[in-house]
Amino acid sequence: MSATADPRPAAALPADQLPAAARPADQRPADQLPADPRRATRSHTREDVLTAVGAAAAALATAWLLYEEVFGFSGTIGFVVFAYVAFMAFYAGLTALTRPWAVVVDRLVTTLVVAAPTLIGLALAAMVLTTAAKGLSALVHPNFYTSDMSGVRPTDPYTQGGILHAIVGTLIEVAISVSISLPLGVTTAVYMSEIGGRGARAVRTMVEAMTALPSIVAGLFIYSVMIIRFHMQPSGLAASLALSVMGLPIMARAADVVLRVVPGGLREASYALGAGRWQTVWRVVLPTARPGLATALILGIARMVGETSPLLLTSGASNFLNTNPTHDAMSSLPLYVFTAIKSGEPTFETRGYAAATVLLVLVLILFLLARLVAKQRSAR
């Protein structure tokens, strides 16, 4: 590679700039030789950078010249795609002038590998920014966080009404479903990884199968059992049950994965010191797995917070503050966003975007919490 990298003939270089091996043999003893200058190692040469910059400039110029004038295309996406393809062509051509084919392929793959995360990153940033920007006119009013929508028409100005009922509803529903599914899930995981045996394998198979349960089917299950068969009214409790049914296998599986990576040597050491099974689990396994367990569970909770489809079937929609999960409909943030967008009313849609921003912030807070708990591992 390096032989073809430098097209200049080696003889054209002054002798002291030649690589050590190519220098004519020096007759002086070793300790009198001038020390080799320290060479800086880096992965990019100036030529690499210039090739990339040159190809980019050529691609932009070509696209600017040909895209609309000659080919008669239009549209931003088309321009970007055209310029990108042109860039790849120029980059490959320029590289092929001086480098072997393997390097050309490597560089083409590199352009693809860099483009994919860039595209996703741009999409993610655009999503967050446009959602927040569209909801901004509702987000800036403090009443958006402190009042509900009762007696507020969708067309009313943003100084009236808010999403307090949806925030409170989400918090209550998620709290109930977490308090059902988290203890059950962790206990099941302890059974699967610490007790073991044939029963544990059966439970693990079942739990893994049920992580495949689509959330809408979990909602439909609770709807047809609780609401149709047992005549429970659509309420926060029904929604919490649907979320628990969906979340229980997810929690159990996440906890199981974390518990299984606890080193077996720790358990054996505990038994060797005379501890029983309960003491080993309570004093050794769970404390060791605590940060990982917390991270996995908080991520599971974050998924529950954003889940919409089970709530659509079970909680009913309300526009007033309801703190009683067993009685009357209870709204929640994802459901509020959904109804707002489906309404087609511009001001109500803006409120929907604002609620979506609040939902994103809530998920972000949960995520940062998970990072914080996970970080304690290194602190200890």
Next chain:
Amino acid sequence: MSASTVAVLEAPEEPAGEPVPRRIVARDSLQDRVFAHGVRSVAFVVFLIVGSIGLFLGLQSRPTLQHYGFHFFIESRWLPSQDVVGIKAVLVGTLEVATVALLMAFPLAFLTALFITDWAPAWMRPALIRIVDLMAAVPSIVFGLWVLFYVQPHAAEVAHWLSKHAGWLPFFRVHTDVDYPIWNQSPGYASYAGSAFIAAIAVALMIFPMATSVMREVFGEAPAGEKEAAIALGATRWAMVRTVVIPFGRSGVVGGTMLALGRALGETISVLLIINQAFEVKVRVLESGTATISALIATDYAEATPAQLSALLTCGFVLFLMTLLVNTLAARIVRRSRSGSGTEL
């Protein structure tokens, strides 16, 4: 300690003669027995709850299957009021949306996973992993919202271009006049909006983080020694990745993709927001109108009579069987020795 396991060592009764091996009887303490039984019974209850869902869905779909028979699977219309109900259109629609989403998400996830493990500088790696994890937690309704209002106009342009220049391919065809100027089409390109293609964009964004993190994990476990050996032999970075990293992570690539497919099949709310529901079997994914099982359940549950509810539950059961199949295969492929029981301290 009274709580610990008590090992009763029974001494041989005859001191002389043949050495008899001592019998070791390990008996759990009361605390341990309570613990084991308690945990076992909780797990059993969970087993029952979780298993009853599958059983319930199966039982509830029996009347529907008895009533409609095999016609349930080959009828594409969904007209409960006329007693014509079939799953064909929604089944095909579900598979179409999931397949197109996978076609978009797979290359992106594959390349991003490679970027994270082998191209990104070391300082950037943890941040990228964290962003992908965070993206997995973004509610799907937010993706749906964004695609509906901001991506759809651009995506419709792309769909129009594709149908105009590649319309001879059956899945790029759109039944409309493609030469009609697009600024003259009714608002939002009526023939191009709400298609399976646009719904698939939202689903692709949703399943991308899952596929990426599974692939990233297996790529990251490629043996460093072999990677360095490849570099030392003069391989370029891509040659190293092609010969060491990708063969090593092949099972993770397949498994991660299938896990993502399982999520894509069940995705409801972003699809429901975007599509124009139409019960029609077609391969024209760029054309407006499609239907998926989950979206059908979400729109029809409220006005359903008991018989219709049973039909919806049957749909749910079919969907569950599909995701179950895909997930089981994926788990089998991706399963590696994750257990730490053999880990040295």
